[in-house]
Amino acid sequence: METxxxxxxxxxxxxxxxNTVDLPKVTExxxxxxxxxxxxxxxxxxxxxxQQLIIDxxxxxxxxxxxxxxxxxxxxxxxxxxxxxxxGLNPYxxxxxxxxxxxxxxxxxxxxxxxxxxxxxVDASHSKAExxxxxxxxxxxxxxxxxxxxxxxxxxxxxxxxxxxxxxxxLVEKLPTLGGMMAVLTKTxxxxxxxxxxxxxxxxxxxxxxxxxxxxxxxxxxxxxxRLHFEAxxxxxxxxxxxxxxxxxxxxxxxxxxxxxxxxxxxxEQGVIDRKAIYIPAPHAIPxxxxxxxxxxxxxxxxxxxxxxxxxPQQAIDFTQEEKIVxxxxxxxxxxxxxxxxxxxxxxxxxxxKFKNVVTALEMERIVDHISEAEPPxxxxxxxxxxxxxxxxxxxxxxxxxxxxxxxxxxxLASLLKQAKPEKDIYIFYTDLRAFGKxxxxxxxxxxxxxxxxxxxxxxxxxxxxxxxxVTVTVEDTLSRNIIESDFDLVVLANGLEPNKASExxxxxxxxxxxxxxxxxxxxxxxxxxxxxxxxxxxxxxxxGPKDIPDTVTQASAAAARVIATLAQKEVPIDPILAxxxxxxxxxxxxxxxxxxxxxxxxNADGKAEVNEALCLGCGSCLESCPVxxxxxxxxxxxxxxxEVSAALKFKKDNEKRIIVFADDNTTYxxxxxxxxxxxxxxxxxxxxxxxxxxxxxxxxxxxxxAKGADAVFLGDSPVKASRFEWANAVTxxxxxxxxxxxxxxxxxxxxxxxxxxxxxxxxxxxxxxxxLAELIDKLGSLSDEQKAKLER
Amino acid sequence: MAKKIKFxxxxxxxxxKIMDLSGEQVTLCEQCGTCSGGCPFVEEMDINPSQIMRLxxxxxxxxxxxxxxxxxASCYTCTIRCPRKLDxxxxxxxxxxxxxxxxxxxxxxxxxxxxxxxxxxxxxxxGNFRKFTG
Numbered sequence: 001m002e003t004x005x006x007x008x009x010x011x012x013x014x015x016x017x018x019n020t021v022d023l024p025k026v027t028e029x030x031x032x033x034x035x036x037x038x039x040x041x042x043x044x045x046x047x048x049x050x051q052q053l054i055i056d057x058x059x060x061x062x063x064x065x066x067x068x069x070x071x072x073x074x075x076x077x078x079x080x081x082x083x084x085x086x087x088g089l090n091p092y093x094x095x096x097x098x099x100x101x102x103x104x105x106x107x108x109x110x111x112x113x114x115x116x117x118x119x120x121x122v123d124a125s126h127s128k129a130e131x132x133x134x135x136x137x138x139x140x141x142x143x144x145x146x147x148x149x150x151x152x153x154x155x156x157x158x159x160x161x162x163x164x165x166x167x168x169x170x171l172v173e174k175l176p177t178l179g180g181m182m183a184v185l186t187k188t189x190x191x192x193x194x195x196x197x198x199x200x201x202x203x204x205x206x207x208x209x210x211x212x213x214x215x216x217x218x219x220x221x222x223x224x225x226x227r228l229h230f231e232a233x234x235x236x237x238x239x240x241x242x243x244x245x246x247x248x249x250x251x252x253x254x255x256x257x258x259x260x261x262x263x264x265x266x267x268x269e270q271g272v273i274d275r276k277a278i279y280i281p282a283p284h285a286i287p288x289x290x291x292x293x294x295x296x297x298x299x300x301x302x303x304x305x306x307x308x309x310x311x312x313p314q315q316a317i318d319f320t321q322e323e324k325i326v327x328x329x330x331x332x333x334x335x336x337x338x339x340x341x342x343x344x345x346x347x348x349x350x351x352x353x354k355f356k357n358v359v360t361a362l363e364m365e366r367i368v369d370h371i372s373e374a375e376p377p378x379x380x381x382x383x384x385x386x387x388x389x390x391x392x393x394x395x396x397x398x399x400x401x402x403x404x405x406x407x408x409x410x411x412x413l414a415s416l417l418k419q420a421k422p423e424k425d426i427y428i429f430y431t432d433l434r435a436f437g438k439x440x441x442x443x444x445x446x447x448x449x450x451x452x453x454x455x456x457x458x459x460x461x462x463x464x465x466x467x468x469x470x471v472t473v474t475v476e477d478t479l480s481r482n483i484i485e486s487d488f489d490l491v492v493l494a495n496g497l498e499p500n501k502a503s504e505x506x507x508x509x510x511x512x513x514x515x516x517x518x519x520x521x522x523x524x525x526x527x528x529x530x531x532x533x534x535x536x537x538x539x540x541x542x543x544x545g546p547k548d549i550p551d552t553v554t555q556a557s558a559a560a561a562r563v564i565a566t567l568a569q570k571e572v573p574i575d576p577i578l579a580x581x582x583x584x585x586x587x588x589x590x591x592x593x594x595x596x597x598x599x600x601x602x603x604n605a606d607g608k609a610e611v612n613e614a615l616c617l618g619c620g621s622c623l624e625s626c627p628v629x630x631x632x633x634x635x636x637x638x639x640x641x642x643x644e645v646s647a648a649l650k651f652k653k654d655n656e657k658r659i660i661v662f663a664d665d666n667t668t669y670x671x672x673x674x675x676x677x678x679x680x681x682x683x684x685x686x687x688x689x690x691x692x693x694x695x696x697x698x699x700x701x702x703x704x705x706x707a708k709g710a711d712a713v714f715l716g717d718s719p720v721k722a723s724r725f726e727w728a729n730a731v732t733x734x735x736x737x738x739x740x741x742x743x744x745x746x747x748x749x750x751x752x753x754x755x756x757x758x759x760x761x762x763x764x765x766x767x768x769x770x771x772x773l774a775e776l777i778d779k780l781g782s783l784s785d786e787q788k789a790k791l792e793r
Numbered sequence: 794m795a796k797k798i799k800f801x802x803x804x805x806x807x808x809x810k811i812m813d814l815s816g817e818q819v820t821l822c823e824q825c826g827t828c829s830g831g832c833p834f835v836e837e838m839d840i841n842p843s844q845i846m847r848l849x850x851x852x853x854x855x856x857x858x859x860x861x862x863x864x865x866a867s868c869y870t871c872t873i874r875c876p877r878k879l880d881x882x883x884x885x886x887x888x889x890x891x892x893x894x895x896x897x898x899x900x901x902x903x904x905x906x907x908x909x910x911x912x913x914x915x916x917x918x919x920g921n922f923r924k925f926t927g
Contacts, residue, residue, distance in 0.1 A: 349831075349874070389825075394876040431825040431876075460830030460874060476826030481841055483830060 005036040006129060007063040008122065009054065011045035011070035013100055020104035020111050021118040026069075029119045034126070038063065046076045051083040058087035065129040069097035069122045072673040073690065090134035092576065092635060097125035101676030102688050113684050120648045120687055127647035131640045135576035138613060140228065142567050144168050145330040147232055149220055149506055152180020153549060154541025154556040155336035156202050161560035162334075163211035167567070170328050171206065172234055174502055176217040177268075177285035178203040180338055184268055184362060186369035188549055189412040190443035196284045203286035215326065216287060219502070223333065223509045228536035228572060230510075232328045238321035240278075240292035242314075250290060250316035252280075256308035257290070264296050272366040272377050278308050278317070292317070332563045333510065335520060335532075336540040336556065337503035342391025342399070342495040349461040350390065350493060356469045357381070357490050358462065361406070364413050364492045371420045381489020382423065385473055386410040387459050388430040392496030401517045403496035404546040407434045410494045411447045418450045426452045427488075429459055429475055437548060455484070462491060497546045510537055511722065519545045530559040538562050577635045577692065578616040579623070581609045585630035595625035597727045619725040620696025624735055629700075636691055641701055642793070648687045649709040657777050659770065660710040661688040662697045666724065668716030668758050668766070675763050682767045683774035685711070693717060694755070695728035699738040700793060702753065706743075707791035711777040712752040714770060719757040729757065746787050749780055804852025811849050815887035821877045822846040828871035828881050834864045842871055842881050849884065862888040 008030055012018035018041075027039045038061055042050050045068055057063055066089065068080050073096035081091035099118050107114035144167050148159045151173030159169045177183065183203075185195035206212050221233040241250050256278045265271035268282035275281075277297040278290055298305035299319060309317045341362055344352035352358050359367070370376045388410060392403040407430065414426045433454065435444040448454065459475040470487040477484055499518040507514065512532055513521040520543050523531035530538050540559040541552040579600070586608040592601050593609075600615035601622060609631065620633040629638050645660060652658055663669040669690045675682065691697065694715040702713050715736070720726055732755055740750045756769055783791075798804075812819050822843070829841035838861040840848075848856040865885035872880045905913070 389876070393823075395878045396874065396876060431823060456826075457830065458825035458827045458876070460827050474830045476829035476835075476841055476843060478824050478826040478829075478843060481829075481844055483835055483841070 003062040004038040005063070006034075006065040006067065006126065007038045007040070007054065007057050007061070008067045008126060009045050009050075009069065010039065010041045010122070011050070011068065011099070012041065012043045013070060013104075014043060017070070017099050017104045020108050020114050021099060022111065022115040023118075025115050026118050026122060030122065030126070033123075037126070045070050046079055051079065051086075054080070054083050055087040058084075058089060063089075065093045065095075065132055067095045067097060067122065067125050067129045069099045069118070069125070071100040072096070072098050072102075072669075072676070074670060074673060091137075092135040093129065093132040095125040095129040095132065097122045098673075098688070101673040102686075105676040105679050106681055107684055108679065109681075110684060116651075117684060117687070120651065123650065124644045124648040124687070124689070127643040128640045131637065131643055132635070135634055137573040137576050139571040140574050140614075141571050142228060142569060143331045144567065145170070145328075146332045146334060146563055146567075147172065147223075147230065147328055147330040148334045148336060148540075149503075150180065150336035150338055150541070150543070151175075151178040151206075151214070151216065152336060152338045152541065153182045153199060153202070154338065154543070154552045154559075155180070155334070156199070156206055157553050157556035158334045158336060158540045158560045158563075159212050160202060160205055160209065161557050162563060163209045165560070165564050167211065167564065169209075169212045170232075170234075170330065171212055171214050172218050172220060173214070173216045174219050175267075175281070176239065176289075176291040177281045177287070178206060178214070178216065179282075179284070179286070181341075181362075182549065183282060183284065184270060184365060186365045187412065187416060189408045190437070190439040192412070192416065196282075200284045200286070203284070207286055214287075217291065218326075220506055220509070221325070223506070228331050228566070230330050230333055230536065232330065232333075234326045234328055236324045236326060238323055239289065240294070240318055240321050241290045242316045242318050242321075243289065249314060250312075251314055252288065252290075253313065255311045255313070256317060259307040259311050261305065261307065262293075262296050262298060264293065269377075270360070270363040270366045272363060272370065331567055332536045332538065334538045334540055334559050334563060335503070335506055335510070335512070335543050336559075337500045337506060337543045339497040339542040339546070340500050342397075342403075342498050344390060344493050344495055346397055347390060347394075347493075350387070350459075350491075351462050351464060351471075352493060355462060355464040355471055355491075357464075357471050357488070359490065359492055361386075361409055361413065361492055361494050365409075368413055368416050368420075371417065380424075381470075383425045383486075383488050383490075384414075384417070384427070385459075385471075385488040385491045386414060386426070386428040386494055387473075387491060388428065388433075388494045389458060390493040390495050391498070393431065399496060399498070399517070401546065402434065404434070405548050406494035406496060408437070408440055408443070408548065410492070411435075411444055411452075413492065414452045415443075415447045415450060418447075418452055428452060428454050429457055429473070430454060431456070431458050437550065457484070497542060500543065503543060508721075510534055511724070512537065515545070517545065519543065530555060530562050536566065574613070575618060577633070578613050578618045579611045579620065579631060579633050581611060582630045582632060583608055585628050586626075587628060587630070589627065591627065592622050592625045592631055595622040595731075597621075601631075617725060619693045619728055620691065621693065621725060621728050621731040623696055624698045624731065629698075633692070633696055636696060638698070638701070641689070641691075641697075642704055644689060645701070645705050645710075646708050648689075649705075652709045654782070657685045657711045657774065657782070658687060658709060659683065659685045659712045659714055659773055659777070660705040661686050661714045661716065661770070662691055662694045663688055664693045664717040664723075664728075665690050666693075667718040667722065667760055668694075671716075671758050671760060671763060671766055674760075675767060678763070680763065680767060682770050685774050685777070686714070686770055693723070693725050693728040693732075695725065695731035695735070697732070697735065699735050699742075702735070702739045703742060703791040704793055706748070706752075706783060707788045707793070709782075709788070711780075711782055712754070712773050714773060715753075715755040716758055716766065717755070719759060722759060742791070746790055748783060748787055751776055752780070798851060798853065800852070807852040807854055808849055810891070811884065811887050814890055815880075815883040817879050817881075817883050817887075819846060819849050819879070819884065821879060822850060823877060825876060827874045827876060831870045831874050833868060833870065834866060838864050842885075845884065845888070846879075846881065849888075857888065857892055861885070862892075 218236040223232045260276035262277035263274045266275035294300040435441045457475040463472040515521045538559040540556040588607040604610040694717045829843045862885040867882040
């Protein structure tokens with residue numbers, strides 16, 4: 001049997017490629033210019049049969065390298081790497097020539113030019129494949145540590161599930177007690193069981209669990225790392241109460257609170273009841289400990305009071321306590337940062353903050369909670385209105401979405417109120433009443449049965465009676481078409497949910513994507529609803545989008561299950577596409593030492609540079625620092641890229657133009673793929689090459705591209721905010737300057753070299769920039785042979 | 794007595810015509826009633842602004858007989874409050890245009906009493922002529 005070195009497979013893609021690109025012509029071209037190759041054309045290379053073709057040929061012809069000319073590597077690179085493994089080859093001796101997204105789909109109307117371009121693309125991949133070598137996938141050990149951010153019901157449930165399964169959990173809560181928003185609620189719909197009674201045992205279980213470390217009154221400062229290894233900095237704010245198990249321990253005798261002269265609205269009572277400057281947040285607070293509010297404490301304001309310190313029998317109060325910073329290293333992160341209640345002040349027509357008898361639903365939770373007391377903290381009068389969709393489903397304030405809980409919590413508050421005080425006359429003004437959950441429709445009917453009146457109409461505005469402080473609500477009853485203009489003793493605004501502003505730091509530091517509504521974006525709405533696009537980071541609760549308590553708890557358990565499943569792998573393969581040093585070339589000049597921000601490069605015993613693969617992220621930014629090209633990047637080596645560029649330009653005719661595009665794999669390459677998927681046309685001059693980051697493209701490589709006949713070079717990368725490699729763009733800019741200097745000296749227009757940054761949505765931006773560059777080089781013409789010669793390596 | 798509505802190509806065409814003239818996607822209206830509740834002229838209207846939206850969506854040309862569109866002062870109270878960001882004043886304007894394109898003259902200059910015509914401000918007369926050029 002005849003042996004061949006390289007197998008090249010041309011995929012027709014059921015016509016997607018072959019209807020535009022003349023594949024037999026490509027085969028002819030390949031065979032004419034290469035001896036040691038096997039070329040096959042097939043309808044669907046990704047099919048089982050297509051893969052078997054490769055496996056059989058490897059065995060039959062002893063193929064050493066494989067090129068598949070098909071769709072984008074982002075679709076089937078994994079598939080074909082699997083086929084290579086089955087064939088007994090190393091998965092990294094594979095190249096994918098992107099004929100579909102980068103050629104046939106965008107050049108449908110110019111099949112002849114597309115065929116020529118296809119030849120260039122396959123030639124480039126083929127020449128790179130010839131220089132491919134086996135790479136070993138190293139394994140990273142996974143540990144048992146998880147960071148859960150947010151101590152509401154979502155974070156609590158995730159933490160408990162994880163801890164019960166034997167994982168070690170660090171739970172960080174911003175407020176001084178666990179419980180989140182649920183700890184503020186009175187009862188829960190539709191069962192009307194007390195919120196505090198359900199959540200308290202779970203809160204207590206967190207503190208009792210040996211596998212959970214709890215930090216309350218603490219915030220995340222920074223999370224470094226990626227891919228199942230994260231290092232978080234947690235700042236723990238002082239409570240100013242000694243907690244050590246010693247003689248000075250606080251006995252919770254409450255003497256400090258009793259003497260404190262300060263009075264402030266209590267968050268856990270939503271201002272319905274006040275608290276002191278030294279206080280226990282709520283009766284069900286966990287940990288059940290005092291906290292000192294330094295913003296309002298007279299000692300911290302003007303040193304005028306020390307009554308609590310003087311009276312404390314245990315000397316447990318310590319004004320000198322300072323914040324602590326704790327480092328936490330974990331394998332996974334669960335983000336359960338919850339929500340903020342919509343600020344009703346942003347809807348001035350409802351007069352919240354201005355009208356005495358307009359309150360938020362969260363305030364109403366507390367009012368209802370105290371309603372049966374002999375002297376309730378707030379009088380509410382007889383006629384009460386609930387107004388739905390305040391800050392939800394309102395594009396005027398920018399929230400298009402439904403908050404999913406307000407309908408039912410208003411039904412709940414109205415029902416509780418009616419049960420406690422049957423004489424109350426209660427109206428609920430709604431646009432659409434959404435009772436979608438289990439038992440919700442029945443609960444809604446029960447409220448109607450109690451005599452609560454549901455009016456279909458969204459109030460337009462309120463007016464306050466200056467004398468009796470009643471609120472006049474103006475609203476169309478959209479069913480009878482009458483305009484209601486009626487006075488109410490109390491109006492309750494059913495405020496929607498918004499993303500937690502305090503979670504911004506988490507979003508920035510973990511580089512988490514957000515949906516249009518501002519909540520964190522899941523990896524896939526259907527089949528990866530609790531994963532994020534960052535490996536090892538999961539979502540639980542309202543952080544991902546508005547949901548009620550049953551859904552939150554369900555999702556929190558789902559997040560825990562996903563963490564357990566992920567960490568159960570015990571080890572994960574590390575992408576072997578990392579930097580390495582040609583030991584025979586390195587002269588030990590040490591210039592690279594400062595070129596690696598994660599500090600992966602060191603000098604070994606032989607005095608030569610060495611890359612620590614555990615730290616290297618594979619960006620390639622360091623390559624330009626090496627004057628002798630000893631530093632290199634696996635799968636994207638200098639030799640490979642020189643060969644690839646040279647091959648793509650080899651058959652360029654004098655009257656033709658070429659733009660060499662280097663695209664970062666994370667954003668720009670995928671964006672160019674997306675242009676293909678949408679059949680968006682752009683200049684046929686472009687030849688696109690995939691790299692982890694364009695900071696890997698050294699000045700000599702850019703110069704080499706010009707020397708080989710490129711009329712322009714286009715570099716595209718992610719913006720710093722979206723990049724895994726924050727430093728990369730600065731390196732690229734420096735490289736650009738070096739090349740620009742050289743071009744200037746040779747009287748070559750520096751406009752021929754472009755560096756641009758793209759977000760995933762910037763399809764039109766890419767097309768307009770690349771077309772403009774094509775127009776420019778049409779005007780400028782090609783470089784002279786003399787200029788090209790001076791740019792040679 | 795309840796009126797029976799039948800959906801035909803004609804009802805759809807009327808809706809499309811009003812959406813085309815106004816540039817507003819009337820089908821987006823969720824009938825929350827914010828427009829009617831806030832309209833300073835609603836008490837003078839025979840049907841409410843939200844009903845106009847509803848009838849247009851249902852393709853009911855009887856909406857043309859309503860006085861509501863003539864009472865709309867384009868004060869934009871509804872427009873700045875509509876949670877779906879619909880501009881109702883543009884819908885009113887579209888309805889007025891449809892009516893005006895019928896070129897029905899409500900005033901005949903010749904019939905105006907000469908003594909009264911002298912007192913009428915010129916701008917009022919010009920305004921009237923303009924209205925009928927649509």
